[in-house]
Amino acid sequence: MATFTVRTATQQYDAIVERNAIARLSEFLPAKVSQIFVVTTRDVWEYHGETFQKALGARVHHVLYFPGGESNKRLREVEALAEQMMAQGADRASLVIGFGGGIVTDVAGFLAAIFLRGVPVIQVPTTLLGQVDAAVGGKTGVNLVSGKNLIGSFHQPLAVLIDPDVLRTLPEREYRAGLYEVLKCGVIRSKELFDLMAFRSADVLGQHPDVVQKIIEESVRIKCEVVTADEKEGDLRRILNFGHTVGHALEAETEYTRFLHGEAVAFGMNAATHLAHLTGSLPLAECNTILNGIELYGPIPKLDGIGADALLARLGSDKKTLHGKVHFVLPVRIGEVKVMSGVETGLVRQAIDAALAIR
Structure with a gap:
């Protein structure tokens, strides 16, 4: 078991990485909670609902099914969930629990942030992406047609059980x-984690228990440290967006139907790594090491029909664009990145073209 703490100006909570952590759920419920609303998907509930219900015991709870998928990560679905809560008599003493992958934890967190101007939320992520990234840190939100996570709020959970x-x-x-997303954590802040992913890929892919525990713990440690230092992405937290600038453009351009979020991030990391080398920030040897690390965990789905110009046009709508300038997180070496803006468009196009050449 490992416990990592997020400390912000208004809240402190633990992210716990432990086998059978769901059984500890009752320890983190507020003393005066009136009703519990579990936001999940039907497949997650089919696999793990019995375990979850045992953890809740006799407490009053309602299961709210979210249809799943990036294409459903929209305001209309949040409204539908909120209407179900109202129909069950939810009040400000109600609790939302996000029980699913990163999309579910984003949606559940956003629902909690805006329902009756804010009710508490606990996150119980069930995908690796949710565990190492989405569920930790209080970022919540939904997509617009124009771009990813463009409507959202910071709403920290009471706890994260992994x-x-x-x-x-x-x-x-x-x-x-x-x-x-684990590789991302290694590139931005932990050469040790990157090396583990690079040199023990067979154990990682084979889900060797000790290795899986290690990569989750290290990723969560990094996320908690960064969020504690910079809750609302004013400075340091921006490094967590390595691969996300171009990755979000790819998701929006393909209408959230062709790529899982992590796959789009992999494409974005590839482009950002090329861009780092093109701008003189990253030596060629380090560039190739990162690219090879990404390739170990492929393949990324086919990129046919996608052009650099279309992705470039999407970059201006990214939520990380400030004062009309696109910001990129670029590696300097494995374990360290920097944020750069005002990069020449021609270099960005070259980097995207290099990433599009993946087959």
Whole structure:
């Protein structure tokens, strides 16, 4: 078991990485909670609902099914969930629990942030991507047609319970998509984690228990440290967006239907790594090491029909664009990145073209 703490100006909470962590759920429920609303998907509930209900015991709870998928991560679905809560008599003493992958934790967190101007939320992520990234840090939100997560709020949870055992029910593609977010953590802040991913890829892909525990713990440690230092992405937290600038453009351009979020981030990391080398920030040897690390966990779905110009046009709508300038997180070396703006468009196009050449 490992426990990592997020400390912000208004809240402190733990992210716990432990096998069978779901069984500890009752320890983190508010003393005076009136009703519990579990936001989940039907497949997650089919696999893990019985375990979850045992953890809640006799407490009054309602299961709210979210249809899942990036294409459904929209305001209309949040409104539908809120209407179900009202129909069940929810009040400000109600609690929302996000029980699912990163999309579910984003939606559940946003629902909690805006329902009756804010009710508490606990996050119980069931995908690797949700465990190492989405569920920790209080970022919540939904998509617009124009771009990813453009409507949202910061709403920190009461706790994050991470059970590595639930990953065994994940489809292989979902698991691999989460591994890209682990690689991201290694590139931005931990050469040790990157090296583990690079040199023990067979154990990582085979879900060797000790290795899975290690990569989750290290990723969560990094996320908690960064969020504690910079809750609302004013400075340091921006490094967590490595790969996300171009990755979000790819998701929006393909209408959230062709790529899992982690796969799009992998593409974005590839482009950002090329861009770092093109701008003189990253030596060629380090560039190739990062690119090879990304390739170990492929393949990324086919990129046919996608052009650099279309992705470039999307970059201006990214939420990380400030004063009309696109900001990129670029590696300087494995374990360290910097944020750069005002990069020449021609270099960005070259980097995207290099990433599009992946087959």
